[in-house]
Amino acid sequence: MPRINDYIPIVGEDTIEELKILGEKLKGKVIQHINSTAVGGGVAEILNRMVPLMNELGVDTRWDLIKGGEKFFNITKKFHNALHGVPIEITDDEFDFFCQVENENARAINFYGDIIFIHDPQPIGLVARKTDLGKKWLWRCHIDVSQPVESVWQFLKKFVEMYDIAVFSVPAFAKQLSVRQVLISPSIDPLSDKNKELPEEIIGSVFEKYKIERNKPTITQISRYDFLKDPVGVIDAFKMVRRYVNCQLILAGNTATDDPEHDKVLNAAKERAAEDPDIHLLVIDPLHNDIEINALQRGSDIILQKSLREGFGLTVSEALWKKKPVIAGAVGGISLQITHKYSGILTHTVEGTAYWLKQLLNSPEYTKRLGLNGHEHIKQNFLLTRHLREYFLMFLSLYHNDDIVHF
């Protein structure tokens, strides 16, 4: 696991020095993160990197999980989709069952932190304990809630307004709320297995393992099998392009323990691919996930992230960090990561995606420049060190009321 000073060659000494000063200011406070899964998905990934670094910077930080069975996670998956605007009805029984599981967890968990940092809707109801425990409570929303199903948002809003601060990734996710709202984008770790430099032999061996050619232009989308990532639309766009350019497509994802829709979406993609030998649908074993994803991105010519809805879409930052040109849906946080035609391409339709794929495959110089600009943008704004700094500032802001704080 990288140490904080390992980031100096990437972000500079000043940035790390600032983090150390902020860590010093937070000495004595215990931060307790709580979410629903330790593996798979963006939240677990960020916490796995961030918790050790916060501790190294002198901030006592720990991480707990809530418990919930299949029925509970099916309901929270429905919440997730409804918050993304998918028209879904949730019954009173399902709301009641959700509250029941929240109460069981609220009784079972030891809330030892000074700052309780809750991630996403699954554990949102734990805040009911604020009335008897006090402490500072933060709710981190990693989801695009700009156009939610209103009944589900109203149900969750009652909990959100009990927190001290709600944290959103994108300005458009902000709501009219009675509590403070902070804007913090997520980040990638440039030293993680998923993002670090890889020798050519490893990239080659991963392509060989999955029997994918290296001498053919390769288009890749990395994301778990989820309708909101539109894998079927990606296959349709690819087929439009392949009529004119000899190329191949990789769709690669793993499965998160809290995602019951995985198999359904994978089967829909398989059906649309219709055993086309140039379409590779990979389900990556979580044990080898990070290095293999890294290798697949580095070995590709163009990366797609054709999301229909997106909490943030960090796979875009991962690809840009590797200087790869990215074509992505203009949704959620993707528009913060890509400035259209400058650091990547933003599209809205299958046809638009196909059009830009053809353009980029035929314009290698422009394609290269997009990747380089994207890399610089990610370096300035989407690395883990910026994310750590903003979390520390937010923790400190819980203890200061003014807009200007002198230390």
Added chain:
Amino acid sequence: MPNPFHFYTRLNLTELLGRKATNLAELLEGLKTVPGSSIYYHTHRFLQQHHFLSPEPPNDFAYWVSNILQEEKLGEQLAAVDIIQFKKIRDLRDKFISIIEGYLKKNPVMREAPGEAEFHFMKSVTFIIPTQYTANNLAEFLQAIKKISILSMYFHIFEARLRLEKGDNDFSNWLEDELKENELAKVISNLDPYTQTLESLRQKIIYLMEKRLNAQNK
């Protein structure tokens, strides 16, 4: 003995106010009621995020009016607000309000922002942190200014003047009050930080100080 100059830096946390505008009337209403920290944020955000670019992009209000509402004439007027002329956020706020009110009187038909392109009001919470650098005289100041971070430059040039409403940048204030270097203070004060990158501003200040030190040593 003059009081030493302590170099500080500043780190910002962005707060969402949960308030948005979809047309000019809503933008105007927001401008009248949001906290001063929000006016500061939207007139300085691009400077912070793109401090390596020159010419720098305009303030958020001008950008949104020009690029989203496509009201290019008004956008140009808002971009042309000469921020360096304002010593108080309140006066800067009034300037934006008067420009938009004047425009709406002549052009009452308003355009609506397309979906997901609304203007979202935000504000900065600023944390001011001491750095390891201090200076007791001009020579020490020159050495320090070569080493401080861009954020520290940013704090003493922009934030101190308008956000903390000290009237002038910290460097000029100290040079004048403590070292009695009134001429040098004035020249630095007259450099417009809004039309150049911070790095080029740093280089100009270094040049001016070296020139002054050479003159003193003759």
